[in-house]
Amino acid sequence: MYQPHLHDLIDRLMGKTNDKLLANSSLQLRIMANIAEIEQLFNQLYSHHPKAKGSFEKLISSILTAAKTRPVKMQEKDAAKMKLGNWYLSNRIVGMSLYADRFAGGLLTLADKLEYLEKLGVNLLHIMPVFESPQNESDGGYAVSNYRKVDEKFGDLLQLQTLQNHMTEKDMYLMLDIVFNHTSRQHAWAKAALAGDKNYQDYFYMYDDRGMPNAFEQAMPDIFPEVAPGSFTYLPEINKWVMTVFHNYQWDLNFTNPQVLVEMIDVVLWMANLGVDILRIDAPAFIWKKVGTSCQNLPEAHVLLQLVRLCVQVAAPGMALLAEAIVQPSEIMKYFGRNNYFGQECELAYNATLMALQWDALATKDVRIMQYSQPELQQKPNTSTWITYTRCHDDIGLGYADGYIYQAGFVPYHHRNHLKNYYIGNDDSPARGALFGSNPKSGDARISGSLASLCGLEHALEINSEAEIKKSIDKIILMQAMSLFSGGLTMLFYGDEVGYTNDYSYQKDSGKSYDNRWMHRPIINWAKNDKAFVEGTIENQVFAATQNLIALRKRLAVFADHSNIYWLQTGNNHVAAFVRYTADKKITCLFNFNDAGSYVRWSALFGHDAYGYELTDYWADKKLTANGEFYIMDAYAIAVLEQEK
Numbered sequence: 001m002y003q004p005h006l007h008d009l010i011d012r013l014m015g016k017t018n019d020k021l022l023a024n025s026s027l028q029l030r031i032m033a034n035i036a037e038i039e040q041l042f043n044q045l046y047s048h049h050p051k052a053k054g055s056f057e058k059l060i061s062s063i064l065t066a067a068k069t070r071p072v073k074m075q076e077k078d079a080a081k082m083k084l085g086n087w088y089l090s091n092r093i094v095g096m097s098l099y100a101d102r103f104a105g106g107l108l109t110l111a112d113k114l115e116y117l118e119k120l121g122v123n124l125l126h127i128m129p130v131f132e133s134p135q136n137e138s139d140g141g142y143a144v145s146n147y148r149k150v151d152e153k154f155g156d157l158l159q160l161q162t163l164q165n166h167m168t169e170k171d172m173y174l175m176l177d178i179v180f181n182h183t184s185r186q187h188a189w190a191k192a193a194l195a196g197d198k199n200y201q202d203y204f205y206m207y208d209d210r211g212m213p214n215a216f217e218q219a220m221p222d223i224f225p226e227v228a229p230g231s232f233t234y235l236p237e238i239n240k241w242v243m244t245v246f247h248n249y250q251w252d253l254n255f256t257n258p259q260v261l262v263e264m265i266d267v268v269l270w271m272a273n274l275g276v277d278i279l280r281i282d283a284p285a286f287i288w289k290k291v292g293t294s295c296q297n298l299p300e301a302h303v304l305l306q307l308v309r310l311c312v313q314v315a316a317p318g319m320a321l322l323a324e325a326i327v328q329p330s331e332i333m334k335y336f337g338r339n340n341y342f343g344q345e346c347e348l349a350y351n352a353t354l355m356a357l358q359w360d361a362l363a364t365k366d367v368r369i370m371q372y373s374q375p376e377l378q379q380k381p382n383t384s385t386w387i388t389y390t391r392c393h394d395d396i397g398l399g400y401a402d403g404y405i406y407q408a409g410f411v412p413y414h415h416r417n418h419l420k421n422y423y424i425g426n427d428d429s430p431a432r433g434a435l436f437g438s439n440p441k442s443g444d445a446r447i448s449g450s451l452a453s454l455c456g457l458e459h460a461l462e463i464n465s466e467a468e469i470k471k472s473i474d475k476i477i478l479m480q481a482m483s484l485f486s487g488g489l490t491m492l493f494y495g496d497e498v499g500y501t502n503d504y505s506y507q508k509d510s511g512k513s514y515d516n517r518w519m520h521r522p523i524i525n526w527a528k529n530d531k532a533f534v535e536g537t538i539e540n541q542v543f544a545a546t547q548n549l550i551a552l553r554k555r556l557a558v559f560a561d562h563s564n565i566y567w568l569q570t571g572n573n574h575v576a577a578f579v580r581y582t583a584d585k586k587i588t589c590l591f592n593f594n595d596a597g598s599y600v601r602w603s604a605l606f607g608h609d610a611y612g613y614e615l616t617d618y619w620a621d622k623k624l625t626a627n628g629e630f631y632i633m634d635a636y637a638i639a640v641l642e643q644e645k
């Protein structure tokens, strides 16, 4: 809606900086198209706040400044992306998350490893948090003490920019994190608050007594119940309580204060101008708090994200937002936007549900819960996409809906217990993981462990069994194949491409020993990774298979995510299958989660007249004929089938 006062505001702000910026007509269109909506969303959150008016002006000024200083190269890339339309849906993008230091020794030397990643087929790097974070209280970089300074242990800002330039030359994309929900207690804002500065105390949720903390905690679940129970921390220096949902050194930012929003959007836009293609918004489910609620997934959190999206659209339209909302499926979906904002909130969200259900199927050899969950997951907007993944730096949560567990005939409590036992290696299971975040009150727990260890490779090596090694590699490939083919932008986790097993050395480091997620965050030993190119080694088998999967994904346009998927009922509870299609191609993907051969009726896959069909299996790279009643799959096998025309 056209609002004359907003036009005046823009004229005034532009006049003040004596700018020719609005001569750039694309920017002019973007700001005029979005400003009324930005104001409307801003007012939904802040209209009654005494600092609302000044903050709104600052917000608009920060958007215009970011747009003005956006490097020309990035503006050109924005334009190219706009032309492509929803560029992140492509089957030709495959990502990897990695720590610059643990993977390559730092940002400078990471540039030397781009070739290795290219060989694998990776062209999007999620470089795990690089901004300054205190060494012994960093939560892997998710406790930031300076949003604009690269932590010395990784290098410096110039090295990050140089790396980004190299990556652009190689047509690689960059993803970085913004830790939006909280800062480190060593951030300048927190230090000022501790020194008694009222203005900065309002940047956090701070209280003089336990009244509000008690009220909040009645409904707030513990996130790290073992090491950081409760959601508030006492500050003896100022005799106050501060909200700390995660660790006690991570102070939650108070987004009910518009000054905080303005500061954080300014950081977002500054990061956009570093050349970030996808901004991973850390923990967005937590960014708005209200007494009496779980303080997760609140409607205002969505308004905040919609606001961020509109600001980014004006200043850096090529940057996509990824919501790291690892919550129940019905809530995850909302981060794509709903109602008027359908498809207008975050472009990407993690498919944490599918990820967890892959692990569910692997442990139970039963794909029904995964299958029952699909209709809900398929409701995402066509313009949005998932991050699909099997492992990341975090634990595996088992928070999918109980209803589907019942539907498959299991009791959720016992079912989850079985999974936990399986992944910590009980009951003769070959998996080697550990429980993370066990909550004695609720009985909940999540799972840590590397892809290879959870798939049995660590155990297979212990008992030195060729057969078990083969089986674990087959499982690794099965899991990765599902992530790569099921629709979304796939994000691998570094080390998994060569089968790193758990690293227990974190136990000797006091800054990490309390957090077993470090067991699956390896320090890369390049002598080991070099074996990826030595025929016959385990590293080579895993690397080559992963490389082939990626190549296949990139080769077949059906794997671009245009919501072009439907799941099949295979009639065999061990086998999951879905069809990916375009107007002129139909590919059927099959995944056998059984540790023995499985039979699937041809008719379940290709209809009643399937008999005699000539087929291509792209994965096995062979032709076959649909003879007999059944298609027979080996243990943990996959197939990518197309009917010959």
Ligand code: GLC
Residues within 6 Å of the ligand: 139, 140, 142, 143, 179, 246, 282, 283, 324, 393, 394
């Ligand atoms: C996100 C990160 C996780 C971190 C948490 C708190 O979930 O992925 O590693 O511990 O946020 O910042």
